[in-house]
Amino acid sequence: MVNSPRDGLNAIGQYHEVGGWGRAVALPFRAAFIGFVTLMSGTTASGTPLPRSIDPAGFGKPTFEETWQKLDAGTDQVRPSVPHRWRTVLGHGSATSVFNRKGSDASQYVDKDFPGVENGKLGSTPLGLDPFELTPGSHVTIKGMPAPADLKPKLFGASYVGGVLTTRFSFSQLFGYFEISARLPTGKGIWPAWWLMPISGQWPQNGELDILEGLGASNEIYCSVHSSALPGKQLSQKVTLPFDVSSGWHRYGVAWSADEIVWYVDRQEVHRVATPADMKQVPMYLLLNVAVGGSWGGYPDASTRFPARFDIQRVTVWKLPG
Template structure:
């Protein structure tokens, strides 16, 4: 999900149909295992990303990992101290500014994208100085729903006239990791203006790098997107490379969407099958933190569009779990540092 500094042109290349039988997933809940083995690509890649879902077995190897973070959402996501419900500010950003008053929306939406929601939580007061008690997070039977709904007319002035209220969760300042496997198990909601995303940014606050593990195009059923973003130092231009995958039933069935970040490559997975990879671009030097959100409306992300009368009154991004794994020691006993 592109940040405020994203250029107007996003190169998302290719539209590839992934066959449903190969990526079928049961519509049930799965706990995160303590250990995980992934089949990964091994042959060299170039900077340009590529599809790899049809790689021969001889070009694949197994990578073992151990769990470092997991949330199965058996309780409210703000109860355990793992997540915060807004983008973080700088050292000069007073803590009180997160919770209410003029300008407090600065870290609760990305206006340059054309988003039409504001991210709320029970403590947030908008233009008011007292909490409005709005909660976009629901937990039921181990599933977190981030709910976007039309802003109540009487609250629009207090909520900076945004068309929708919705939710965001980030681990900035709570958890970050360099290298490893980052995964969400979720359903992708549909509707005009609907834009669910699970993505990662550098813990040092710089941008890019950005890894969009998965995004949904709300107007296109079964269309999920996985994209890598980086900056060319000599020109300062932003480059982006990724693919769309057609996954029938993504809105009604839980699927696993993940990325394995190794020293030399990023490998994207659907239901733990590699579907694309790219040599790690320049600038991927710092640990990254996770973001999961449901935006409404977009200027630039095709297949989302601006909200209108046909947009849903309420829509939910359902998430079974979010998990992170670190790569195990290689046969020489050397293990990648976690910071």
């Protein structure tokens, strides 16, 4: 998830034939490629090409599974001896750095314990801004909201707040199938994301894998990869879906192997690229967030409804077979 504009989209109508492991399914979608053509080579560890229709039922026990019986989350600015399952900061710089919680150029990530930063120092009491809402055993919601005017000085002047959950200190994996079941927020200026980052390296070294990013449209997502090994440092695709992303639960996943990366919606392929050379050795951790505003997707207007709600029903990771 990068905070930069993406221009020059060229929409291409496609009717995508989906097959592979399991029954064949036809999935209509529209795609816009940014930068480079899609490459189709790649295999699993056993030498089998990644499927066009994926069924993780045969992958064995998940290596990570979150069903939100509780929300085990905390700031964890540095790695504790027993980390929370979910971390609520990005961890870039110190606890008083604007980049520690920067969601976009218009928003900061907060949590219920965040005291704000003023004059380079942390505040003494929490600001009372909680972007996380738990429905135990059902789902967690990450919310994007306008920042209260009186608190903006303690939020680096940000006009909006959102939330981020990462497994930076609790879970990472090299290769596999990574999936959420979710309902996405829509509205101008709303920026939900489900992505992976490497546990080491200076960005974009060792890559960034954006499984989905939404820019507020009711039926569009972006699937992207960033890497120091790519000309232009990124490949991205806009996918137009045959449903409203906010109206029901849908699965958004990616299969990542040493040879290729395949994105799936409801377990049907929507995009495929060759794995960049620097994304074959370093495990990646999970991130879920809602940011608000930014030069890429634009800023909220009078039509934007708040709070924006990113509902996540399940997060599951498997190792690929073979």
